[in-house]
Amino acid sequence: MSDDSRPSPTGVPTAAVIPAAGRGVRLGPGAPKALRALGGTPMLIHAVRAMAASRAVSLVVVVAPPDGAAEVKSLLDAHALPGAPSGGRGSTDFLVVPGGYSRQESVKLGLDALPPEYEIVLVHDAARPLVPVDTVDAVIEAVREGAPAVVPALPLADTVKEVEPADTPGEAEPVVATPDRSRLRAVQTPQGFDRATLIRAHETVTDNVTDDASMVEQLGLPVVVVPGHAEAFKVTRPLDLVLAEAVLARRRMTDGF
Ligand code: CTP
Ligand code: MG
Numbered sequence: 001m002s003d004d005s006r007p008s009p010t011g012v013p014t015a016a017v018i019p020a021a022g023r024g025v026r027l028g029p030g031a032p033k034a035l036r037a038l039g040g041t042p043m044l045i046h047a048v049r050a051m052a053a054s055r056a057v058s059l060v061v062v063v064a065p066p067d068g069a070a071e072v073k074s075l076l077d078a079h080a081l082p083g084a085p086s087g088g089r090g091s092t093d094f095l096v097v098p099g100g101y102s103r104q105e106s107v108k109l110g111l112d113a114l115p116p117e118y119e120i121v122l123v124h125d126a127a128r129p130l131v132p133v134d135t136v137d138a139v140i141e142a143v144r145e146g147a148p149a150v151v152p153a154l155p156l157a158d159t160v161k162e163v164e165p166a167d168t169p170g171e172a173e174p175v176v177a178t179p180d181r182s183r184l185r186a187v188q189t190p191q192g193f194d195r196a197t198l199i200r201a202h203e204t205v206t207d208n209v210t211d212d213a214s215m216v217e218q219l220g221l222p223v224v225v226v227p228g229h230a231e232a233f234k235v236t237r238p239l240d241l242v243l244a245e246a247v248l249a250r251r252r253m254t255d256g257f
Contacts, residue, residue, distance in 0.1 A: 007056035007140045014140055015059040015118040016051035016190060017110035020044045020126030021066060021099020026236050032065045033235065034126035035075070039248040043235060044072065045079045046129030051122065051190070052081050052092040053133040056140050059118060060092060062126075063099040063110040072096050104209060108202045114195070120144070121198055123212045124190035130247050131190065131232035138226050139192040149216040150192040152228035153185035160184060187211060188228040197221060 007014070024033025034044040044062065051060050064072035073096045081092065097113045099106035107123055114121065120143050122136070135152050142150040159181055163173040191213050193201075201215035209215055213223045235244055 006137045007054065007144060011056060012119045012144060013058060013117050014054075014056045014120040014122070015061060015114055016057050016122040016124055017061045017063065017107060017114070018044070018047055018051065018124050018126050019063045019099065019103050019106040019110065020047070020072070021063050021068075021106040022103065022127070023065075024127075027241070028238060032068065034065070035068070035071070036241075038129060038235075038241070038244050039252075041079065042075055043129045043244075044126045045075065047124060047126045047131075048076065048094070049081060050129065050131050050133065051124055051136065054136045054140065056120075056137065057122070058092055059095065059115070061095045061097065061110045061113050063106040064096050066098045066100070069096050069098045102208060104202075107212060111199055111202060119195050120192060121195045122190035122192050123198075125234060127234045127236065128189055128232050129235065130244060131188070132229050135188075135227075135229045135232055136190055139190050142224060142226050143192040143194060147192075147224045148194045148197040148221045149213045149223040151187045151211075151213045151223060151225050152190070152232060153187040153225045154228045154230070156181055156184050156186055185225055186228075187213070187225070188232040188234070 020034035022033055027033050030036060035042050038046055048060055048062065051057050062072055076094050076096065095113055097109050100109055120140060122139065139150045139152055160179055161175045162177040162179065163175055166173045197216055198212065201219055205215040205218050217223050231247055233240065233243065235241060
């Protein structure tokens with residue numbers, strides 16, 4: 001994307017909410033996932049930097065582990081957040097609030113802390129620390145163009161089967177259907193929203209969901225997909241840490257030359 005097409009810092013006030021309150025059970029024992037180090041820096045700090053790197057984002061709300069808000073505040077203070085890149089960037093403010101028992105509840109607590117002037121809201125998983133700024137900007141741009149909800153997504157590499165889930169893990173599971181892969185997308189974050197729409201979705205939808213855009217779908221409003229990025233993958237299992245370290249090492253090489 002050329003610099004000219006990037007959302008400007010003076011456009012519609014835009015904030016990012018970063019749910020970071022999960023334990024990271026699938027990553028195995030250790031500190032809460034968002035606080036684990038990648039290339040020596042907590043995953044959450046990478047995610048905050050990725051949002052603050054967009055010239056359009058002027059507030060980042062971090063939703064911390066329920067008992068970890070003070071620790072997260074001092075982490076944000078301790079890590080230099082990105083300076084103005086060439087071309088300049090408005091400064092970014094930060095807020096920290098304690099999270100809840102589910103991702104959905106954590107996002108809601110983050111939205112509750114949002115000052116009234118923000119009209120566009122991104123929701124970004126702390127567990128996707130390496131999303132490139134061009135992906136962030138593409139999502140913001142699509143919301144500015146009028147979509148109430150925007151999701152970055154990628155085509156699937158694997159064929160997907162729908163099964164009748166087994167009662168016992170490891171047991172064979174009967175296949176029910178094979179959806180046409182060309183019509184499927186794997187969705188990422190940041191997802192972008194018209195603020196009023198997202199707040200209404202969180203007030204209305206009571207089912208437990210893992211994706212904010214699906215709540216807007218339940219309101220019957222259009223949700224659009226824009227191209228995601230391979231580096232916006234979610235750090236979920238131990239192998240994802242290996243991939244994240246490799247991406248960081250490659251970036252350091254590229255930046256060094
Ligand atoms: N999240 C949150 N509050 C929760 C649960 C999850 O803010 N109660 C956040 C996580 O911190 C993460 C994002 O939602 O940034 C996506 O969730 P996921 O990848 O599932 O992280 P965890 O829930 O921490 O991991 P796991 O499901 O393996 O425990
Ligand atoms: Mg989870």
